[in-house]
Amino acid sequence: MNKAEELDKYGYIAEHIDPTLDLFEEIDRLKKEKNAIILAHYYQDPDIQDIADYIGDSLGLSQEAAKTEADIIVFAGVHFMAETAKILSPSKKVLLPDLKAGCSLADSCPPHLFKKFKEKYPDHLVITYVNCTAELKALSDIVCTSTNAVQIVESLPKDQKIIFGPDKNLGSWVAKKTGRDLVLWNGACMVHEIFSQEKITKLKERHPKAKFIAHPECEEPVLAMADYIGSTTGLLKYTISSEAEEFIVATESGIIHQMEKANPGKVFIPAPPNNLCACNDCPYMKRNTLEKLYLCLKNEIPEVSVASDIIEKARLPIERMLEISAKMGL
Numbered sequence: 001m002n003k004a005e006e007l008d009k010y011g012y013i014a015e016h017i018d019p020t021l022d023l024f025e026e027i028d029r030l031k032k033e034k035n036a037i038i039l040a041h042y043y044q045d046p047d048i049q050d051i052a053d054y055i056g057d058s059l060g061l062s063q064e065a066a067k068t069e070a071d072i073i074v075f076a077g078v079h080f081m082a083e084t085a086k087i088l089s090p091s092k093k094v095l096l097p098d099l100k101a102g103c104s105l106a107d108s109c110p111p112h113l114f115k116k117f118k119e120k121y122p123d124h125l126v127i128t129y130v131n132c133t134a135e136l137k138a139l140s141d142i143v144c145t146s147t148n149a150v151q152i153v154e155s156l157p158k159d160q161k162i163i164f165g166p167d168k169n170l171g172s173w174v175a176k177k178t179g180r181d182l183v184l185w186n187g188a189c190m191v192h193e194i195f196s197q198e199k200i201t202k203l204k205e206r207h208p209k210a211k212f213i214a215h216p217e218c219e220e221p222v223l224a225m226a227d228y229i230g231s232t233t234g235l236l237k238y239t240i241s242s243e244a245e246e247f248i249v250a251t252e253s254g255i256i257h258q259m260e261k262a263n264p265g266k267v268f269i270p271a272p273p274n275n276l277c278a279c280n281d282c283p284y285m286k287r288n289t290l291e292k293l294y295l296c297l298k299n300e301i302p303e304v305s306v307a308s309d310i311i312e313k314a315r316l317p318i319e320r321m322l323e324i325s326a327k328m329g330l
Contacts, residue, residue, distance in 0.1 A: 015295060015299075017291055017294065017295070021294075023290050023291065023294050024047075024051055024290075026294055026298075027051055027290075027293060027294050027297060028051070030294075030297045030298055031053075031297065034071065034072050034297065034300070035069070035070055035071045035072065036070055036071065036072035036073070036074055036297060037053045037054070037065060037068055037070040037072070037073060037074070038051060038052045038053050038054075038074045038076060038293070038297075039052060039053070039054050039055075039056075039061040039062075039064070039065055039073060039074065039075045039076060039077065039081075039085070040052030040054070040055050040061075040076040040077070041055075041056070041057070041058060041061065041076065041077040041078075041081065041254075041285065042055060042056065042057065042232045042233075042236070042252075042254055042255040042258060043077075043232075043252040043253075043254035043255065043282055043285040044076050044077070044254055044285060044288060045254070045286065045288070045289065045290070046254075046257040047290045048076045048288060048289075048290060048293060049254075049257055049258065051290070051293075052076065055258065056233060057145065057146075057147070057231060057232050057233050058077060058080075058081040058084060058130060058131065059084060059130045059143075059145050059318075060233070061075070061077070061081070061085070062081070062084045062085040062087075062088045062089070063088065065085050065088070065089055065092070066085075066088040066089045070092065071092060071093065072092065072093045072094075072095060072297075072300065073085050073089060073092050073093070073094045073095065074095045074096075074097070074293065074296060074297055075094060075095070075096055075304075076097060076288045076293060077096075077101070077285070077288075078101045078102060078103045078106075078282075078284050078285060079096060079099065079101060079102050079103065079106070079133075079304065080103055080106045080131060080132060080133050080134070082094050082095075082096040082304040083133065083134040083304060083306050084130065084134070084137075084318075085304075086134075086304055086305065086306045086311065087134060087137070087306060087311050087314050087315050087318065088315070088318070090306075090308075090311050093300065093303060094303065094304045094305075095296050095297070095300060095301070095302065095303055095304065096288075096296070096302055096303075096304050097287075097288040097289070097292035097293045097295075097296040098287040098288050098289075098292050098302075099302045099304075100284075100287055101284045101285065101287040101288055102284050103131065103189075103284055104188075104189055104190040104191070104284070105129075105131050105132070105166060105167055105187055105188060105189040105190075105217075106131060106132050106133050106136075106166070108166055108186075108187035108188060109132060109133075109136055109165055109166030109185055109187045111133060111135035111136050111138075111139060114136060114139060114165060114166070114185060115139055117163075117165075117185060118139060118163060121161065121163055121183055123161055124161040124162055124163045124183060125141045125142070125156065125160055125161065125162050125163070126139065126140045126141045126142075126162075126163045126165070127140065127141065127142045127143070127144055127149075127152060127153065127162055127163070127164050127165075128140040128142075128143055128144070128164075128165050128166065128317070129143075129144060129145070129146070129149065129164075129165070129166060129167050129170055130143050130144065130145050130318075131166075131167065131189070132165070132166050134306045134310050134311070134314045135310060135314075136165075136166065137313075137314035137317055137318065138310050138313035138314040139313075140314075140317040141317055141320065142317050142320045142321050142324070143317045143318045143320075143321045144321055145231065145321075146170060146215065146216050146217070146230075146231035146232075146234075147230075147231040147233065147234060148321070148324075148325055149170060149174045149216075150174055150177045150178055151324075151325070151328055152321060152324055152325075153174055153178045153180055153182070154178055155324050155327075155328060158180075161183070162180065162182050162183065163182070163183045163184075163185070164182040164183065164184055164185070165184065165185030165187060166185045166187030167187055167188060167189065167217055168184045168185065168186050168187060168188055169188055169189075169192065169193070169216065169217050169218060169219055169220070169223075170216045170217050171184040171185075172184065172220055173216040173220070173223060173229070174216075188217070189217045191217075191251075191252050191280055191281075191282045192215055192217035192218045192219075192250075192251065193217075193218070193219055194273040194280060195214075195218055195219070195222050195250050195271050195272070195273055195280065196272055196273060197221045197222055197225070199271075199272035199273075200212065200222065200225060200248065200250070200271050200272065201225070203248055203269065203271070203272060204225070204248065207246055207248065207269065209244065209245065209246055210244065210246035210247055210248050210267075210269065211227040211228065211238075211242060211244040211246070211247050211248070212225055212226050212227050212247075212248045212250070212271075213226060213227060213228045213229075213230070213235050213238060213239070213247055213248070213249055213250065214226040214228075214229050214235075214250035214251065214271075215229070215230070215231065215232065215235065215250060215251035216229050216230070216231075217251075218250050218251075222250060222271075226250070228242075232251060232252075232255055235249065235251060235255065235259075236255060236258055236259055236262065239259050239262070239263055239266065239268070240262050240263060244266075245265070245266050245267060246266070246267045246268075246269070247259070247266065247267070247268050247269065248269045248270075248271050249268055249269065249270055249271060250271035250280075251280075252280060252281065252282045252285065253270040253280055253281055254281070254282075254285060256268045256270060
């Protein structure tokens with residue numbers, strides 16, 4: 001039976017791994033043998049972050065991959081991130097350790113429905129957060145990140161009408177920061193919407209010297225409590241520059257691994273959610289494991305593909321964002 005016949009409906013080969021294998025060593029060997037690079041988002045498990053060639057936010061990782069001479073990109077993240085890597089590196093093979101690593105935010109904005117929504121506002125320019133599908137990017141005029149969203153909106157004429165999607169919380173925060181009246185798509189990330197304002201208040205009382213830092217995908221009542229609001233990279237940089245010794249962190253808990261590595265001796269407390277968990281994890285991000293990453297690189301599947309016409313259309317709003325960012329020195 002050949003590989004194609006062994007694949008299940010998600011594109012995997014049924015295979016058991018020898019428990020005596022040193023996966024770090026094997027992944028490193030395969031990476032050199034296949035001229036591959038591994039990208040890991042901040043929300044991945046520590047083992048995956050530690051073996052990656054590049055660690056960061058989704059767009060930054062794809063940009064790094066595009067600069068390299070690698071033939072294969074293994075994206076330890078979620079599906080839309082791997083799509084973005086393919087858009088920026090169409091000639092390279094892009095692999096995702098688990099094809100079921102999706103995104104609740106991306107899922108909250110089906111492209112066919114967003115297209116109808118967009119048609120209701122024909123005189124509006126469309127800005128979409130990079131955390132969306134390739135199809136949604138293809139329907140956009142400009143893509144933004146949580147780092148540059150405010151500056152991208154401010155770069156446009158004040159009379160320019162704007163649709164912002166898919167994250168309503170990020171959009172509301174941008175509208176508040178810029179004073180602009182944005183038309184928002186009603187989408188959200190389940191990870192960032194689950195934080196408990198009441199539990200955070202009690203946690204702040206127990207840790208009065210701690211700085212409370214939050215990602216702008218969080219809901220407004222949570223953001224109103226924050227000492228600092230920023231992208232994942234922004235939060236990490238803040239913990240390094242701040243003189244504070246304790247931080248309550250309202251974003252996916254995977255970033256705490258990098259915060260602890262960059263700040264020996266400082267204390268990081270994951271903000272409590274509205275459930276019985278001790279911390280806030282993205283179930284999609286955590287679908288990727290070291291074992292899946294090894295098999296993915298060994299067998300060169302599952303592969304993420306994007307139609308050539310979508311790549312062409314989706315690349316334009318990303319390039320527009322990069323042009324604006326370059327002009328503004330971002």
